[in-house]
Amino acid sequence: MSKNKNLRKKAYEVLGDLLDPVTAIIIALTLGGIIIALLGDDVSIALSALFKGSVGNLRNFGQSLLSATPLLFTGLSFSVAYRSGLFNIGAEGQLYMGAIVGAIVGTLFSGLPGIIYIPLVLLSGAVAGALWAFLPAILKVRLGVHEVINVIMLNKIALYLTNWLVSGKGPFRLGSVQPATPFVDDAVRLKALFPGTPMNIGYLIGIFIAFNVFMLMWKTKSGYKMRAVGLNRNAAEFAGINVSRSVLTAFMLSGALAGIGGAMEIISVYGRFYAGFSPGYGFEGIAVSLLGNNHPIGIVISSFLFGALKTGAMKMQIIAGTNVNLVKVLQALIIFFVAGRWSILSLLQKQVDKFRAFRKRREAQDPAGEENNL
Amino acid sequence: MSMLLNIFTPALAAGTLGMATPLIFGSISGTFSERTGVINLGIEGMMLMGAFGAGMATLITGNPWIGVLFGGLLGAVMGLIHAVMCIKFRANQSVVGVGINIMAAGIPAIILQFYWGNPGRTPMLESIENISVPLLSRIPVLGDMFGKLNPLTYLALLLVLVSHIIIFKTPFGLRMRAVGHHPKAVDTVGVNVFRIRYICVVTSGFLAGIGGSYLAVAQLSMFVNGMTAGRGFVALAAMIFGKWTPLGCLGAALLFGFSDALQMTLQAQGVPIPSDFLLMVPYILTMIALAGLVGKAVAPASNGKPYIKN
Numbered sequence: 238m239s240k241n242k243n244l245r246k247k248a249y250e251v252l253g254d255l256l257d258p259v260t261a262i263i264i265a266l267t268l269g270g271i272i273i274a275l276l277g278d279d280v281s282i283a284l285s286a287l288f289k290g291s292v293g294n295l296r297n298f299g300q301s302l303l304s305a306t307p308l309l310f311t312g313l314s315f316s317v318a319y320r321s322g323l324f325n326i327g328a329e330g331q332l333y334m335g336a337i338v339g340a341i342v343g344t345l346f347s348g349l350p351g352i353i354y355i356p357l358v359l360l361s362g363a364v365a366g367a368l369w370a371f372l373p374a375i376l377k378v379r380l381g382v383h384e385v386i387n388v389i390m391l392n393k394i395a396l397y398l399t400n401w402l403v404s405g406k407g408p409f410r411l412g413s414v415q416p417a418t419p420f421v422d423d424a425v426r427l428k429a430l431f432p433g434t435p436m437n438i439g440y441l442i443g444i445f446i447a448f449n450v451f452m453l454m455w456k457t458k459s460g461y462k463m464r465a466v467g468l469n470r471n472a473a474e475f476a477g478i479n480v481s482r483s484v485l486t487a488f489m490l491s492g493a494l495a496g497i498g499g500a501m502e503i504i505s506v507y508g509r510f511y512a513g514f515s516p517g518y519g520f521e522g523i524a525v526s527l528l529g530n531n532h533p534i535g536i537v538i539s540s541f542l543f544g545a546l547k548t549g550a551m552k553m554q555i556i557a558g559t560n561v562n563l564v565k566v567l568q569a570l571i572i573f574f575v576a577g578r579w580s581i582l583s584l585l586q587k588q589v590d591k592f593r594a595f596r597k598r599r600e601a602q603d604p605a606g607e608e609n610n611l
Numbered sequence: 612m613s614m615l616l617n618i619f620t621p622a623l624a625a626g627t628l629g630m631a632t633p634l635i636f637g638s639i640s641g642t643f644s645e646r647t648g649v650i651n652l653g654i655e656g657m658m659l660m661g662a663f664g665a666g667m668a669t670l671i672t673g674n675p676w677i678g679v680l681f682g683g684l685l686g687a688v689m690g691l692i693h694a695v696m697c698i699k700f701r702a703n704q705s706v707v708g709v710g711i712n713i714m715a716a717g718i719p720a721i722i723l724q725f726y727w728g729n730p731g732r733t734p735m736l737e738s739i740e741n742i743s744v745p746l747l748s749r750i751p752v753l754g755d756m757f758g759k760l761n762p763l764t765y766l767a768l769l770l771v772l773v774s775h776i777i778i779f780k781t782p783f784g785l786r787m788r789a790v791g792h793h794p795k796a797v798d799t800v801g802v803n804v805f806r807i808r809y810i811c812v813v814t815s816g817f818l819a820g821i822g823g824s825y826l827a828v829a830q831l832s833m834f835v836n837g838m839t840a841g842r843g844f845v846a847l848a849a850m851i852f853g854k855w856t857p858l859g860c861l862g863a864a865l866l867f868g869f870s871d872a873l874q875m876t877l878q879a880q881g882v883p884i885p886s887d888f889l890l891m892v893p894y895i896l897t898m899i900a901l902a903g904l905v906g907k908a909v910a911p912a913s914n915g916k917p918y919i920k921n
Binding site: 272276277324326376380382383385386387389390391392393394397398400401404406407517520521523524527559560561562563564565566568569570572573576577578 | 650652692696700701702703705706707709710711712713714716717718719720721724725730841844847848851883885887888890891894895897898901902903910
């Protein structure tokens with residue numbers, strides 16, 4: 238009986254986790270449709286362009302995966318921190334540091350085979366991101382400084398620092414006409430997997446890393462500790478968990494994931510580090526993570542959704558004339574709905590809770606009924 | 612020596628005040644919100660919407676002052692969204708702030724393209740010109756420094772004074788601070804916590820909107836997409852640096868404005884310090900301030916915690 242109940246509870250939970258984001262997407266898309274109509278564009282043409290432009294054929298599908306890749310990494314980055322009770326909106330800066338270090342390492346060792354070189358570049362990006370996250374982490378652990386402002390500051394510092402590194406007088410410009418590093422070695426560039434689509438192994442590596450994040454956070458002791466700290470810091474401390482260590486680990490892991498995302502973007506899309514190349518991947522990662530319920534599996538799905546939205550929006554702008562920035566508004570709406578737990582299911586849940594409380598009160602007056610229920 | 616004289620001119624002081632103006636509005640905006648316990652990471656977006664509103668209204672009416680008012684109102688609308696999400700739906704305040712920023716980055720381009728076909732910027736606008744204060748502008752050095760500034764800069768200085776009085780010398784200010792510190796206690800004595808939070812977060816949006824308007828109708832005479840360029844975050848830093856007090860905000864905003872103005876002067880003079888390093892200064896200073904090396908920065912106790920009335 239109780240096992241059955243647990244199973245049912247679990248099923249409700251999974252359903253709830255799934256329904257919240259799905260309703261958020263439906264509401265956001267509906268509002269998006271209303272906005273398109275208000276702008277005087279044809280809603281059906283715009284939405285079908287959005288759909289076809291993102292998953293309509295293999296080429297667009299591959300492009301969607303390409304756009305989704307950095308978001309997968311910044312989403313994972315945010316989720317690891319969030320699950321551990323940290324608010325890391327510093328993925329943007331960590332991504333920049335990972336990208337520039339990855340780009341430089343990618344030019345240093347020409348002659349290495351790709352199978353060794355690509356992991357090396359990604360690893361160097363991870364180290365750079367982790368080190369950039371170490372500073373706010375240690376300031377939080379040692380001095381109790383809240384991480385949010387520090388990472389915002391570090392985002393800006395990373396931007397200016399990398400701007401300078403590839404500026405006219407910077408050390409890494411090396412004769413390039415544009416504010417950028419030289420191109421990375423050909424062996425590290427990710428090649429298209431099939432002809433006719435830009436899809437490369439970037440997203441697959443992302444899924445592999447997401448799987449590892451899942452194993453680490455849900456199947457190992459240190460992952461359990463990090464999540465315990467995230468759920469209740471005091472309880473975790475009383476249970477004998479070294480909170481400082483967990484915070485440091487989680488923060489640096491979060492930074493490392495963003496750093497890999499940066500290095501990946503360099504070897505997958507740009508081939509070199511451009512000053513200010515990120516259009517806000519770090520911030521979009523927050524929306525991706527929240528929509529994916531801060532869970533690796535959810536993030537794999539939601540990052541693809543966001544990548545598809547971005548790719549489809551380009552097509553939508555060309556065909557229906559609706560500005561591509563509509564996607565940002567949709568992203569913001571999704572953030573609001575998910576963050577506010579503002580969905581049909583949660584509203585229903587409230588009614589159910591009310592009814593349960595009512596029944597409980599009635600059962601308390603009738604002990605026999607309670608016994609039957611056991 | 613002559614180089615130093617070329618750099619440290621009265622114009623540098625005037626430039627500092629000019630660069631500090633949006634930061635003063637922004638940081639006092641943050642103070643209003645966070646003093647009542649609502650974290651406002653959305654200042655950047657509220658400023659951007661303010662700049663956009665000011666640009667559009669000026670474009671349509673031709674009067675930049677109506678533009679400023681409309682910019683403030685649009686900022687207030689963003690503030691209201693922030694308030695409803697944070698207070699009524701008790702969403703994570705930092706997350707909502709990030710959402711506000713993303714939304715504000717998207718809306719202007721859509722409407723601009725709809726309205727006149729160019730999603731990137733408005734045409735040149737009527738702008739608010741600098742004014743000379745009658746007596747002050749005649750005094751030799753001081754006049755060049757403080758006598759001929761933008762009316763919005765004077766308004767910002769006035770705002771510092773007024774908000775200092777509101778927050779620290781009036782019963783409403785006492786309630787504000789108490790709500791941010793211990794909402795339950797305030798609720799117990801019969802003050803409506805939610806009402807005070809709503810008022811202050813919407814005010815916060817309004818002020819941020821005015822700060823953004825300055826960029827569009829005073830500094831640049833047009834609205835350009837993403838023109839706040841992180842000033843909202845600098846304003847947030849100024850608020851922390853100023854320890855959530857209007858006078859502190861003024862000091863921090865002037866410091867950051869100075870490093871901005873200095874950076875531009877140095878570049879104009881061809882001094883070989885990379886401008887990127889000077890641009891980093893406010894952010895590094897803020898981190899040092901937060902680490903407690905320049906006096907501990909302590910946030911209002913209930914900052915970030917939604918209030919649940921039972």
